[in-house]
Amino acid sequence: MAKKVVTLIINTPEKDSNLLYLSNFFCIDPFALLVEEGKTIAWIPSTEFEKAKAQSSINTVYNLSEYLDKIGREKKLIQLKSSVVIDYLKRNSKDYLIKVPESFPVIEADNFRNCGFELSVVQEPFLPQRAVKSQTEIDMIRENSLKNSQVMNEVKNIIQNSTVDSKNILVYEGRRLTSEYIQSFILKQFLDRRLFSQSAIVALGDQGCSPHEYGSGFVYANQSIIVDIYPRSVDNLYFSDMTRTFCKGKAPDELKKIYNAVLEIQTRLLEKLHAREDGKKLHNFVIEFFENKGHKTGVKDGFLQGFFHGTGHGLGLDCHEAPYISKNGSEFEENNLVTVEPGLYYLGVGGVRIEDLVVIKQNGIENLTNFEKILEIE
Numbered sequence: 001m002a003k004k005v006v007t008l009i010i011n012t013p014e015k016d017s018n019l020l021y022l023s024n025f026f027c028i029d030p031f032a033l034l035v036e037e038g039k040t041i042a043w044i045p046s047t048e049f050e051k052a053k054a055q056s057s058i059n060t061v062y063n064l065s066e067y068l069d070k071i072g073r074e075k076k077l078i079q080l081k082s083s084v085v086i087d088y089l090k091r092n093s094k095d096y097l098i099k100v101p102e103s104f105p106v107i108e109a110d111n112f113r114n115c116g117f118e119l120s121v122v123q124e125p126f127l128p129q130r131a132v133k134s135q136t137e138i139d140m141i142r143e144n145s146l147k148n149s150q151v152m153n154e155v156k157n158i159i160q161n162s163t164v165d166s167k168n169i170l171v172y173e174g175r176r177l178t179s180e181y182i183q184s185f186i187l188k189q190f191l192d193r194r195l196f197s198q199s200a201i202v203a204l205g206d207q208g209c210s211p212h213e214y215g216s217g218f219v220y221a222n223q224s225i226i227v228d229i230y231p232r233s234v235d236n237l238y239f240s241d242m243t244r245t246f247c248k249g250k251a252p253d254e255l256k257k258i259y260n261a262v263l264e265i266q267t268r269l270l271e272k273l274h275a276r277e278d279g280k281k282l283h284n285f286v287i288e289f290f291e292n293k294g295h296k297t298g299v300k301d302g303f304l305q306g307f308f309h310g311t312g313h314g315l316g317l318d319c320h321e322a323p324y325i326s327k328n329g330s331e332f333e334e335n336n337l338v339t340v341e342p343g344l345y346y347l348g349v350g351g352v353r354i355e356d357l358v359v360i361k362q363n364g365i366e367n368l369t370n371f372e373k374i375l376e377i378e
Helices: 017-023 046-055 064-074 081-090 106-114 135-160 179-192 205-209 253-272 279-292
Strands: 004-011 031-036 039-044 060-063 096-101 118-122 170-172 201-204 225-229 242-248 298-300 303-305 312-314 321-325 337-340 343-346 350-353 356-361 364-367
Touching (some): 004 017, 004 081, 017 031, 031 081, 039 064, 046 060, 046 064, 081 106, 135 179, 135 225, 135 337, 135 356, 179 201, 201 205, 205 343, 205 350, 225 350, 242 350, 253 279, 253 337, 253 343, 253 350, 253 356, 279 321
Parallel strands (some): 004 096, 039 060, 096 118
Antiparallel strands (some): 004 031, 201 225, 225 242, 298 303, 312 321, 337 356, 343 350, 356 364
């Protein structure tokens, strides 16, 4: 007799976006959620129980605290969240296969196996359906992206309104401008728009050659300034993501050259994107384009330089999720949502990355990033 397949997550929605997606409920306390025959059943701590009943999309909500007390009194099972689910499944007298995410707690998994249950650990994407966004999701991310563009414009204004001192350092409102100042400014701007983020990238010159370097120190004229901002909404919990590369004053010729190459290939990618296009092929197209332009990739002076990251990634309740424009890419479906962010990075020249957020349509895209692409700021 075939086993009955159920899905189980034990975590907090703050850390597990799959749990957030299935429950439509955000809290910082961990709980157990079971999906059986398309219905969701959850055991929620007493601190969140009434709120979950009122606000979540969970079909059946139990008080986890009460059930754990019951487990403790009966002393038949270990007092763990998994034991509450084990007790529930055993009462149904069926043979189960339990699908769990790769982040599933080891102690909970051991408890299931010790009680005779079979677990199947599923790698990401745990819920492949998340890659195709509903119109509601697209609308929320569009709103987040509009707010994100407003913040990017405020950063551009700071650079534009800065002067340059005798040391070639930007001065804003009487003080030398630093990456740290701009980062703090960005995070405050997020909060004013009901967005939040733990960090923002303002990488200066050679700092930008490490794509996830946050940046530090004085902002100089005539060098690259990569600004990459990826906030989450306080209200709907979906992310946005965009990157622009600026230069105060005249950019060196080599910086202009790689900027124009990145801008050209990004423009061509945006024109090629549509449902049924293949993310792996598009990534290889970028690699070939840069190689043919003479922008080589490899280790030089002990540092990886050129183009060495993915071309784009999906975005939703996670900032990085399926599908991908990369060596691990696959064919796109309508209403996939991806970033398009080629880049070039050379020590002594600086880094360039330009990133837009787009919705894949049958015959093209909807670009959710409404912000100009300009390198030099006077």
